[in-house]
Amino acid sequence: MAKELLKGNVAIAEAALRAGLEAYFGYPITPQTELLEHLSKRMIQLNRVFLQAESEVASINMVYGAASAGVRTMTSSSSPGISLMQEGFSYIAASDVPCVVVDIMRGGPGLGNIQPSQGDYFQVTRSAGHGDYHPIVLAPASVQEAIDFTVLAFDLADKYRHLVMIAADGQIGQMMEPAELPPMRPIRTERPEWALTGAKGREKNIVTSLFMQPEEEEAFNQKIQARLKIIRKNEQRWYEYLTEDADLLVIGFGTAGRIAYSAVEAAREKGLKVGLLRPQTLWPFPEDRLSELADRIRGCLVVEMNAGQMIDDVRLAISGQVPVNFYGRMGGMIPMPDDILTAIEETLTRLYSAAGLPI
Amino acid sequence: MHQSFLLAGFGGQGVMFAGQLLAYAAMDEGLEVTWIPSYGPEMRGGTAHCYVVISDKKIGSPIVNNPDVVLAFNNPSFTKYEPIVAKGGLLASNASLITEQSRREDITYLPVPATDIADEIGNLRLMNVVMLGAVVTAHAVLPLDSIKRALEGHLPAHRRDMLPDNYTALERGAAFANALFPVK
Numbered sequence: 001m002a003k004e005l006l007k008g009n010v011a012i013a014e015a016a017l018r019a020g021l022e023a024y025f026g027y028p029i030t031p032q033t034e035l036l037e038h039l040s041k042r043m044i045q046l047n048r049v050f051l052q053a054e055s056e057v058a059s060i061n062m063v064y065g066a067a068s069a070g071v072r073t074m075t076s077s078s079s080p081g082i083s084l085m086q087e088g089f090s091y092i093a094a095s096d097v098p099c100v101v102v103d104i105m106r107g108g109p110g111l112g113n114i115q116p117s118q119g120d121y122f123q124v125t126r127s128a129g130h131g132d133y134h135p136i137v138l139a140p141a142s143v144q145e146a147i148d149f150t151v152l153a154f155d156l157a158d159k160y161r162h163l164v165m166i167a168a169d170g171q172i173g174q175m176m177e178p179a180e181l182p183p184m185r186p187i188r189t190e191r192p193e194w195a196l197t198g199a200k201g202r203e204k205n206i207v208t209s210l211f212m213q214p215e216e217e218e219a220f221n222q223k224i225q226a227r228l229k230i231i232r233k234n235e236q237r238w239y240e241y242l243t244e245d246a247d248l249l250v251i252g253f254g255t256a257g258r259i260a261y262s263a264v265e266a267a268r269e270k271g272l273k274v275g276l277l278r279p280q281t282l283w284p285f286p287e288d289r290l291s292e293l294a295d296r297i298r299g300c301l302v303v304e305m306n307a308g309q310m311i312d313d314v315r316l317a318i319s320g321q322v323p324v325n326f327y328g329r330m331g332g333m334i335p336m337p338d339d340i341l342t343a344i345e346e347t348l349t350r351l352y353s354a355a356g357l358p359i
Numbered sequence: 360m361h362q363s364f365l366l367a368g369f370g371g372q373g374v375m376f377a378g379q380l381l382a383y384a385a386m387d388e389g390l391e392v393t394w395i396p397s398y399g400p401e402m403r404g405g406t407a408h409c410y411v412v413i414s415d416k417k418i419g420s421p422i423v424n425n426p427d428v429v430l431a432f433n434n435p436s437f438t439k440y441e442p443i444v445a446k447g448g449l450l451a452s453n454a455s456l457i458t459e460q461s462r463r464e465d466i467t468y469l470p471v472p473a474t475d476i477a478d479e480i481g482n483l484r485l486m487n488v489v490m491l492g493a494v495v496t497a498h499a500v501l502p503l504d505s506i507k508r509a510l511e512g513h514l515p516a517h518r519r520d521m522l523p524d525n526y527t528a529l530e531r532g533a534a535f536a537n538a539l540f541p542v543k
Contacts, residue, residue: 260419
């Protein structure tokens with residue numbers, strides 16, 4: 001298919017529908033609204049379910065219901081709306097039902113503002129709700145990745161019967177870039193064997209998040225942990241650029257990662273040995289690759305649009321092998337390539353002088 | 360080749376659409392491009408802007424500190440963005456509405472009486488396309504024809520009747536820029 005000029009939010013919506021989305025439930029919130037708006041038109045055209053719920057709490061519980069029936073389903077929102085959905089995420093995770101949730105992050109905390117931010121990193125990667133679990137979290141940095149990761153999100157959700165989140169920010173949602181949409185997949189007609197489809201003539205299926213006996217609850221938790229272990233092994237994804245001879249590794253995801261790419265290019269033009277690692281999955285974090293790279297770099301610079309959240313995962317992966325520096329903007333402010341370049345130069349100067357090397 | 364554009368004006372002046380025309384034209388020329396709007400609580404009469412970056416390589420940041428080209432459609436945009444045009448860059452102003460003049464000597468300054476030209480064609484709302492015609496001519500990143508094709512391909516269906524007037528607007532803008540900076 002030919003490339004089209006597509007807005008991130010619209011691209012995610014159209015990709016979801018082509019990946020076989022059968023039912024969407026959502027509530028408008030900037031900077032994510034075009035996603036819901038596009039589906040409000042297209043889902044009706046295709047005779048599928050589009051429902052604007054009365055709130056985010058209602059949306060996520062409708063998703064829970066649809067997912068329990070084995071339907072390909074999703075919702076989308078932005079940071080404050082994602083907070084409202086957290087109880088639902090936890091119930092979904094504890095019920096082993098697949099679904100996709102899109103968070104187009106905005107400035108916070110609180111009502112905050114509507115500008116791009118990555119302040120929800122902790123929230124989405126740690127559990128996105130109470131209890132012991134992690135969603136799979138995909139972090140696109142372009143409109144094309146937003147499309148590709150949306151399709152991937154549905155497949156991963158089904159493969160692992162797990163909650164998959166797409167964590168993008170207002171900039172990815174609002175920007176237009178040339179991108180290619182996937183072909184339209186046929187809607188799935190068969191329901192998974194665990195789904196609640198009516199028990200007439202068969203054993204009844206149970207979808208629940210309630211395990212009153214602690215022994216039973218622990219056994220269920222062990223099952224989740226075993227699955228997470230497999231996901232952690234199989235699904236680490238990242239983009240890497242000019243790391244072969246890099247002394248300094250810049251690490252950033254999503255918008256911060258693509259702006260860091262510009263800074264790395266500028267640094268290379270100045271002859272500085274700098275590379276980029278851009279995590280595409282935030283959970284599982286690409287810890288294995290980072291740990292390998294830590295053996296041959298002198299230090300890291302983490303760039304985020306928050307006060308420093310992913311930096312914790314970087315430190316865990318690097319395990320004290322090299323120093324880790326940080327540059328971040330908050331509250332809906334976007335780092336500029338020049339600012340990151342300055343941080344790169346300062347970090348390299350510090351690393352070289354600590355090693356007694358000429359700068 | 361890596362060129363950044365900032366288009367700014369009142370909501371309703373066609374800032375976003377002019378930026379999209381640039382983006383469509385760049386895409387159709389096989390170039391990399393990003394378009395990103397300001398998306399604060401803007402409304403008709405409020406200020407709005409968008410950035411367009413065009414490159415023959417992969418684009419990192421879609422937003423820049425110092426755009427190579429600024430198209431200012433109104434006074435507040437001129438005041439705010441005149442100082443940040445990159446050295447050696449181009450500042451195009453809608454001189455019909457903008458009362459200020461640029462005093463910078465390190466940029467190319469292109470004041471276009473775009474609202475007046477649009478009025479002569481018979482529709483004030485063609486101002487954005489007049490500006491675009493002038494800018495593309497003074498700053499040869501994309502051929503004028505590529506903007507024409509973008510108009511043909513992407514003017515909304517209910518505005519198709521305005522296609523000939525849009526072409527005229529584009530050509531009048533180009534002619535104005537050519538008169539000011541004759542092609543050597």
